[in-house]
Amino acid sequence: MTQRWKLTIEYDGRPFVGWQRQDNGLSxxxxxxxxxxxxxxxxxxxxxxxxxxxxxxxxxxxASLDLEKQCRPDTVRDALNHHLRPHPVSVLSAEPMAEDFHARFSCRGRSYLYRIVNRRAPLALEAGRAWQVSVPLDAEAMQEAAQRLVGRHDFTSFRASLCQAKDPVKTLDRLDVERVGEEIRVTTAARSFLHHQVRNMVGTLKLVGEGKWAADAVTAALEARDRAKAGPTAPADGLYFTGAWY
Amino acid sequence: MTQRWKLTIEYDGRPFVGWQRQDNGLSxxxxxxxxxxxxxxxxxxxxxxxxxxxxxxxxxxxASLDLEKQCRPDTVRDALNHHLRPHPVSVLSAEPMAEDFHARFSCRGRSYLYRIVNRRAPLALEAGRAWQVSVPLDAEAMQEAAQRLVGRHDFTSFRASLCQAKDPVKTLDRLDVERVGEEIRVTTAARSFLHHQVRNMVGTLKLVGEGKWAADAVTAALEARDRAKAGPTAPADGLYFTGAWY
Structure with missing residues (x-):
């Protein structure tokens, strides 16, 4: 009898072409x-x-998957972790679920963290794991401008040109910017996001943080519904998928 | 004219044979x-x-060094960082100092952080940067036992056999154990430490955390003045040099 499983997974994105299986490299x-x-x-x-x-x-x-093999949850977790070596992917937990559970289609919300290290010196310990920005950033101004993006909007200006979503209208539940020492943490949540949406929002808020843009410019970029009117895409390094709820 | 400089440096220890220049690899x-x-x-x-x-x-x-070349502090920092690429070493700041300043001999205190990730799943994002311990640890018991080591003691039991220090008597100013979610953080400070002292203290406190040792066993190990009587050496992965004061 097939059992559906829910896995919670940690990974370091650096060696991978991304989540999805592709012909051009490790996923x-x-x-x-x-x-x-x-x-x-x-x-x-x-x-x-x-x-x-x-x-x-x-x-x-x-993530979700079906297994014919009958196992205890701890065995699924430990066995997968054993066979995942030496890749930087770790199964934190495995839970048996009803057969209608699907990690993608049942998902009611997703959250991300974006980490900026705001300092002049390059990153030694956090290289590849945060975006190093040398110019001093005003986190309070970023937080104020971020609120212009919260709510239900057409996010065409913050969507990758290759984005395959049918509808650019999304509801952004949360976009918070907070300074913790030399680090600026951007926390965001929504039912779903467009391709590159978080990185494009962060790249735009960085313009606000360095004083190049006012909050009104963020509103104008949003209303333009034109990718060219928003800021550049922040690097992948700082982005972390932090949770999904059902 | 020679200028003495004080550098503050961040590094990821993984690719290195250690701080010190050696014939057998990158330092x-x-x-x-x-x-x-x-x-x-x-x-x-x-x-x-x-x-x-x-x-x-x-x-x-x-760290300290002498330079003949005349430069502004920001130039020293940025130029060193430029030439340090691609090694995971970053100069956070460079400050001109009086000629009697010596990073090692003028130092009045040093501090370290030791990070344990206390969970069953292997480390993906923190691999090489923390000690993963599967067995549940009681941080409060570790904190209580740690206080047995604070103060002026003969730390022979916590000293590597290769330690070159003349005197095994040291004054430990601080040894604090705190749980933050799945992470256990050990913070310690002293004028100076013996070779492997922090890692040997952490390896011993881990025995307390998993319930194998009581706090009295830590006192007994200390008083034995015998390396074989204390716990094993915790791995290098979790250890961070966090500061020096003058």
Whole structure:
């Protein structure tokens, strides 16, 4: 009898072409599916709540898969972790679920963290894990401007040109900017996001932080519904998928 | 005219044989001295407040060196960082000092952080940057036992057999254990430490955390003045040099 499983997964995005299996390199999905194959001999497909891009990390990605093999939850977690070595992917938990659970289609909300290290010196310990910005950023101004993006809007200006979503209208539940020492943390949540939406919002808020843009310019960029009118895409390094809820 | 400089340095210890220049591989000191040579042409020796072992990290190592070349502090920092690429070593600041300043011999105190991630799943994002301990640890019991080591003691039981210090008597100013979510943070400070002292104290406190040892066993290990009577050496991965004061 098939059992559906919910996995919560941590990964370092640096060595991967992204979540999704691709022909051109190592993917998180591919590593997980290979670990499943080694563990149970099954050719399962692993579905994720968010298909993160190359270099994007996860503290708690949620994924689902079906297994014929009967196991205790701890065994699923430990066996997958054993077969995932040496890839920087770790299964934090495995939970048996009802058969209608689907990590992507059942998902009611997703959250991300974006980390900026705001200092002149390059990153040694956090290289590839945060965006280093040398120019001093005003986090309070960024926080004020961020509120212009919260709510239901057409996010065409913050959407990658390759974005495949049918509808650019999304409801942004939260976009908060907070300074913690030399680090600026951007926390965001929504039912779903457009491709590159978080990185494009962060790249735009950085313009506000360095004083190049006022909050009104963010509103104008949003209303323009034109990708060219918003700021550049922030690098993948600082982005972490932090949670999905159901 | 020679100028003495104080550098504050961050590094990821993973690719290095340690702070100290050695014949058998890449050292932090060697990378810095090579960056100085490329920047100014000078064969300067860089002295550090602490000579960390292979795999040990630094958030704020302090080092000193002499430069003939006349420069502004920001130029020294930026030029060294330019020439340090691609090594994970970053000069956070450079400050001109009086000629009697010496990062090692003038140092009046040093501090370290040791990070334990207390969970079953292996580390993906923090691999090499923390000690993953699967068995649940009681941080309060560790904190209580740690206080047995604070003060002036003969730390022979916590000293590497290769330790070159003349006197095993040291004054430990602080040893605090705190749980923050799944992480246990051990913070310690002293005028100076013996070789492996922090890692040996952490390895011993881990025995207390998992319930194998009571606090009295830590006192007994200390009083035995015998390395074989204390716990094992915790891995380098979790150790960070966090500061030096003068």
């Amino acid at each position: 998180v999905q591919g590593c997980l599916e290979e670990a499943v194959r080694r563990f149970s001999g099954e050719a399962a497909t692993v579905h994720a709540a968010g298909r993160t891009d190359a270099g994007v990390h996860a503290l708690a990605m949620v | 932090v000191q060697g990378c810095l001295e090579e960056a100085v040579r490329r920047f100014s042409g000078e064969a300067a020796t860089v002295h550090a407040a602490g000579r960390t072992d292979a795999g040990v990290h630094a958030l704020a190592m302090v």
